[in-house]
Amino acid sequence: MSASVRRRKPENKSNAKIGIEQPKNNKDKSDEQHCCFKCFSALLSTLAVLTTIGLLGYYQAPFTAVPLENYSVQVKLVGLFSPNNKLSEATRITGLSGPECILEDDKGNLYTGLADGRIVQIRPSSKGHIGAGDIVNVTSGFIKNIPRAMEHVNHGRPLGLRRRDQILYVADANYGIYAVNIRSGEVDTLVAVNDVNPPLALTDDLCVSKSGKFIYFSDMTSSYKLDRLIYANLEGLCKSRVFQYNTESKTVRVVTSSLCFGNGVQLSEDENLLFVAEPTSYRVRIIDMMTWKTVRFVDVPIMPDNIRSTGQGTYWIAGSSLWTSSYGFLERNPVVRQIIAGLFSYKNLERTIPKYSMVLEMTEEGEILQSLHDPTGDSISALTHAVTLSDGRLALGSFKDDFIAILNEKNLAIGLA
Numbered sequence: 001m002s003a004s005v006r007r008r009k010p011e012n013k014s015n016a017k018i019g020i021e022q023p024k025n026n027k028d029k030s031d032e033q034h035c036c037f038k039c040f041s042a043l044l045s046t047l048a049v050l051t052t053i054g055l056l057g058y059y060q061a062p063f064t065a066v067p068l069e070n071y072s073v074q075v076k077l078v079g080l081f082s083p084n085n086k087l088s089e090a091t092r093i094t095g096l097s098g099p100e101c102i103l104e105d106d107k108g109n110l111y112t113g114l115a116d117g118r119i120v121q122i123r124p125s126s127k128g129h130i131g132a133g134d135i136v137n138v139t140s141g142f143i144k145n146i147p148r149a150m151e152h153v154n155h156g157r158p159l160g161l162r163r164r165d166q167i168l169y170v171a172d173a174n175y176g177i178y179a180v181n182i183r184s185g186e187v188d189t190l191v192a193v194n195d196v197n198p199p200l201a202l203t204d205d206l207c208v209s210k211s212g213k214f215i216y217f218s219d220m221t222s223s224y225k226l227d228r229l230i231y232a233n234l235e236g237l238c239k240s241r242v243f244q245y246n247t248e249s250k251t252v253r254v255v256t257s258s259l260c261f262g263n264g265v266q267l268s269e270d271e272n273l274l275f276v277a278e279p280t281s282y283r284v285r286i287i288d289m290m291t292w293k294t295v296r297f298v299d300v301p302i303m304p305d306n307i308r309s310t311g312q313g314t315y316w317i318a319g320s321s322l323w324t325s326s327y328g329f330l331e332r333n334p335v336v337r338q339i340i341a342g343l344f345s346y347k348n349l350e351r352t353i354p355k356y357s358m359v360l361e362m363t364e365e366g367e368i369l370q371s372l373h374d375p376t377g378d379s380i381s382a383l384t385h386a387v388t389l390s391d392g393r394l395a396l397g398s399f400k401d402d403f404i405a406i407l408n409e410k411n412l413a414i415g416l417a
């Protein structure tokens, strides 16, 4: 209707004034206006559709996204971080689903926790070759009659392992903290998920002081559990905690909170510092154990996961999901994070995670000495763990792959300072 009104007006005017040339001019003008209107209405409809989709996503999202206090820093892949293929050419120990964490005992046995909740022991071959022997069950993966973080999942999910003599200490995403006697397989629950308030949502990693008196462990999220981890990331809450468990008094207390996805935890050699990985912030936090104050943030190009001593005074940081500018954009735009969570299925969100895997060597002061890359994730994806074996090789764990990768490179240079 408004179109015809617009068309008529100039015609009337020109007829009243002069002759023959005008109408052509008018026709051009009205065509132009008509076209403009078409474009405008097309734009309007597109905007309307986009707004509807946006609103739909926004209101369908399972959470309200919040702004972040700090944004992650892009660490460019240059200098020490230049891409290489140092993580390729690894051999595999197969038949292990999601071996997130790996440790070796003093007899060359490896231990890892699996997606079905079991902890298994991988024996050396009869010739003493580490990782080449039988795989035997240490636990069944089930602990009866204790509360679970994920009610609908009836088995555990061991993510962090430490050993003292014949005892394995386990951080389990579903069960909390427990100890396993390696010989008998007997399980002793130390911190159940309901023993703290709010309850543990995602117990991720732990470390034990040399005296055995204290266990430090991380609870990664405050709302979503392991099976909806990406939602917790998009939501943007930084309410992750690190606890101290006293094995003598059997008491537990929060030592630091307000972390962003507190993940891998590692004490320094002198136990004066605690390194905590904060994957969604692409950094490692260094905490002074005397004051519990953060003394340094170390920015890294991947989401850091477990941190372990190299045995040479430095630390391996393993991680995956290379930082992207889209990630930086999402951090700054909570509304977009919320819309995306409402529009896409969880499976599709998982597919967007970049496959890049990386291991970094860091000094106690937080200086990065070298980086080992697997740009395609073909050698190992969803990398969570790197640990030096007693034969000098580097074992790599993954949250998703169904094998442990062991780098063939026997004389991996460590402590390049």
Ligand SMILES: *[C@@H]1O[C@H](CO)[C@@H](O)[C@H](O)[C@H]1NC(C)=O
Residues within 6 Å of the ligand: 069, 070, 238, 258, 259, 260
């Ligand atoms: C944000 O950065 C400041 C300064 O480095 C730090 O004190 C604070 O703890 C950080 N907040 C979070 C939630 O990480």
Ligand SMILES: *[C@@H]1O[C@H](CO)[C@@H](O)[C@H](O)[C@H]1NC(C)=O
Residues within 6 Å of the ligand: 118, 135, 136, 137
């Ligand atoms: C370990 O446990 C799994 C799952 O219960 C079972 O299928 C497998 O046979 C067990 N392996 C051994 C060596 O007993």
